[in-house]
Amino acid sequence: xxxxxxxxxxxxxxxxxxxxxxxxxxxxxxxxxxxxxxxxxxxxxxxxxxxxxxxxxxxxxxxxxxxxxxxxxxxxxxxxxxxxxxxxxxxxxxxxxxxxxxxxxxxxxxxxxxxxxxxxxxxxxxxxxxxxxxxxxxxxxxxxxxxxxxxxxxxxxxxxxxxxxxxxxxxxxxxxxxxxxxxxxxxxxxxxxxxxxxxxxxxxxxxxxxxxxxxxxxxxxxxxxxxxxxxxxxxxxxxxxxxxxxxxxxxx
Amino acid sequence: xxxxxxxxxxxxxxxxxxxxxxxxxxxxxxxxxxxxxxxxxxxxxxxxxxxxxxxxxxxxxxxxxxxxxxxxxxxxxxxxxxxxxxxxxxxxxxxxxxxxxxxxxxxxxxxxxxxxxxxxxxxxxxxxxxxxxxxxxxxxxxxxxxxxxxxxxxxxxxxxxxxxxxxxxxxxxxxxxxxxxxxxxxxxxxxxxxxxxxxxxxxxxxxxxxxxxxxxxxxxxxxxxxxxxxxxxxxxxxxxxxxxxxxxxxxxxxxxxxxxxxxxxxxxxxxxxxxxxxxxxxxxxxxxxxxxxxxxxxxxxxxxxxxxxxxxxxxxxxxxxxxxxxxxxxxxxxxxxxxxxxxxxxxxxxxxxxxxxxxxxxxxx
Numbered sequence: 061x062x063x064x065x066x067x068x069x070x071x072x073x074x075x076x077x078x079x080x081x082x083x084x085x086x087x088x089x090x091x092x093x094x095x096x097x098x099x100x101x102x103x104x105x106x107x108x109x110x111x112x113x114x115x116x117x118x119x120x121x122x123x124x125x126x127x128x129x130x131x132x133x134x135x136x137x138x139x140x141x142x143x144x145x146x147x148x149x150x151x152x153x154x155x156x157x158x159x160x161x162x163x164x165x166x167x168x169x170x171x172x173x174x175x176x177x178x179x180x181x182x183x184x185x186x187x188x189x190x191x192x193x194x195x196x197x198x199x200x201x202x203x204x205x206x207x208x209x210x211x212x213x214x215x216x217x218x219x220x221x222x223x224x225x226x227x228x229x230x231x232x233x234x235x236x237x238x239x240x241x242x243x244x245x246x247x248x249x250x251x252x253x254x255x256x257x258x259x260x261x262x263x264x265x266x267x268x269x270x271x272x273x274x275x276x277x278x279x280x281x282x283x284x285x286x287x288x289x290x291x292x293x294x295x296x297x298x299x300x301x302x303x304x305x306x307x308x309x310x311x312x
Numbered sequence: 313x314x315x316x317x318x319x320x321x322x323x324x325x326x327x328x329x330x331x332x333x334x335x336x337x338x339x340x341x342x343x344x345x346x347x348x349x350x351x352x353x354x355x356x357x358x359x360x361x362x363x364x365x366x367x368x369x370x371x372x373x374x375x376x377x378x379x380x381x382x383x384x385x386x387x388x389x390x391x392x393x394x395x396x397x398x399x400x401x402x403x404x405x406x407x408x409x410x411x412x413x414x415x416x417x418x419x420x421x422x423x424x425x426x427x428x429x430x431x432x433x434x435x436x437x438x439x440x441x442x443x444x445x446x447x448x449x450x451x452x453x454x455x456x457x458x459x460x461x462x463x464x465x466x467x468x469x470x471x472x473x474x475x476x477x478x479x480x481x482x483x484x485x486x487x488x489x490x491x492x493x494x495x496x497x498x499x500x501x502x503x504x505x506x507x508x509x510x511x512x513x514x515x516x517x518x519x520x521x522x523x524x525x526x527x528x529x530x531x532x533x534x535x536x537x538x539x540x541x542x543x544x545x546x547x548x549x550x551x552x553x554x555x556x557x558x559x560x561x562x563x564x565x566x567x568x569x570x571x572x573x574x575x576x577x578x579x580x581x582x583x584x585x586x587x588x589x590x591x592x593x594x595x596x597x598x599x600x601x602x603x604x605x606x607x608x609x610x611x612x613x614x615x616x617x618x619x620x621x622x623x624x625x626x627x628x629x630x631x632x633x634x635x636x637x638x639x640x641x642x643x644x645x646x647x648x649x650x651x652x653x654x655x656x657x658x659x660x661x662x663x664x665x666x667x668x669x670x671x672x673x674x675x676x677x
Contacts, residue, residue, distance in 0.1 A: 147562075160559065166552075166561075177566075180546070180566055181564070203341050
């Protein structure tokens with residue numbers, strides 16, 4: 061494992077744009093239990109940023125804190141607008157789409173209705189084009205457009221969750237462990253498609269992941285979270301070659 | 313060396329012969345469409361309806377053989393009358409249950425209060441009957457929205473017990489308030505349909521009143537409107553999203569509080585309509601919706617508490633069971649009809665705990 065020259069994705073185009081997300085001194089707690097201890101990080105337009113960390117490090121909490129789904133303190137700025145203290149739907153309206161862990165599809169609604177619900181914040185009527193767009197990216201969803209989401213396989217639900225999030229044309233897509241519970245081949249396929257979506261549509265992404273190898277493939281930048289604090293950050297190149305990261309997250 | 317393995321370029325897929333690929337795709341999608349159609353046809357809903365229909369036909373033959381066609385038609389018409397009312401009330405219960413997971417015990421007295429408002433408008437302020445009913449429905453919707461905002465939304469939506477207690481409190485408050493304002497003497501409620509002595513026709517010797525037909529059509533129309541609201545409008549989609557997954561609804565930008573408020577308003581309006589339709593036969597008192605509510609609970613449970621279609625089928629069935637059991641089984645008569653209806657529910661729930669149309673509680677783990 062010496063000559064790993066990862067296909068540096070979109071390095072040229074990414075990371076130069078304006079800030080889509082700025083997080084300053086972010087604290088979060090579940091009741092009396094403090095989980096995040098002052099996080100500082102940012103995501104630029106067009107970038108894919110990955111947050112690595114072990115179980116319980118606070119990865120999911122970080123995403124939930126950005127969306128104001130839990131008690132938080134600290135500043136969260138989305139596309140120049142402060143969203144801390146706002147309600148979750150307001151954060152979503154500011155341009156954040158969140159694919160939660162466990163996918164969170166509307167299981168009693170059909171695939172197509174899930175996508176329509178994903179576009180809830182949009183005022184325009186031109187949903188058809190976007191729906192067809194995502195059906196062409198994920199043909200399996202198109203085949204099952206009238207099936208209820210609860211009857212889909214885990215991989216299909218994950219594709220639906222991603223498509224649903226993108227239906228709102230977000231400025232920032234948050235992905236919470238998209239690989240969780242999926243077969244390795246499906247995960248590879250999913251990450252390849254996420255990479256394509258980032259490059260072709262310019263969708264900015266913040267991904268929380270345990271599968272560091274796959275995440276590095278599409279990420280420009282990475283942060284390592286331990287016990288609610290960022291202990292390491294850098295380009296995915298740097299972190300991929302960092303000894304500690306290699307041992308802890310890549311396993312060689 | 314895993315990195316190179318995962319970094320497949322999109323080009324590798326298109327290497328194969330695209331012609332046979334396309335054919336295979338087409339064949340696959342045709343097959344999966346066929347299976348889907350089969351699946352839809354064979355869903356439990358149709359099987360259950362089939363069993364029900366068979367039972368109903370068997371009972372009808374027995375009933376006609378026993379007491380003759382005329383009595384059977386008469387009892388069916390009477391049963392349908394109550395059944396459609398129960399269906400409308402069950403629908404209003406289901407709307408709230410679907411969205412919140414809570415049975416709204418206040419629903420009956422909310423409907424009673426709305427019916428009194430209609431009464432005041434029509435009898436004391438000489439509104440045309442339909443206009444009075446519609447205005448009362450609108451005011452009920454407003455009232456439902458206010459109750460949701462002030463007394464339901466402050467509670468954690470997952471704390472079902474607390475919310476249930478709040479609805480019980482409103483059941484008592486509205487009952488007492490109505491007693492205070494309007495006292496307990498039964499009042500005759502005007503009917504919005506032709507209600508004269510001669511507004512009826514004979515069917516196989518049985519008497520069917522135009523007012524009855526009016527009730528059936530009104531409830532069916534209401535069902536249609538509610539269904540269109542839920543299936544074809546944006547707020548309807550939001551409502552179904554919230555019913556399906558509260559957290560995900562927030563994550564697509566739906567204001568869940570306002571959406572649930574819509575559900576409360578809609579349920580309150582439907583409830584008031586049901587009250588106005590049945591007040592003609594039961595007379596209007598502060599407690600007139602009590603029995604109706606119990607039958608409607610039964611109907612909603614029977615249909616599966618989270619199914620709109622189930623509420624309608626359940627309501628009609630309960631109405632029919634009530635009159636048929638009372639009519640055909642001597643010792644039940646009028647006294648035990650309520651108990652019989654409930655016995656039927658218990659029996660069905662023993663066999664199908666989620667009701668006839670309800671969602672089975674299955675979760676992917």
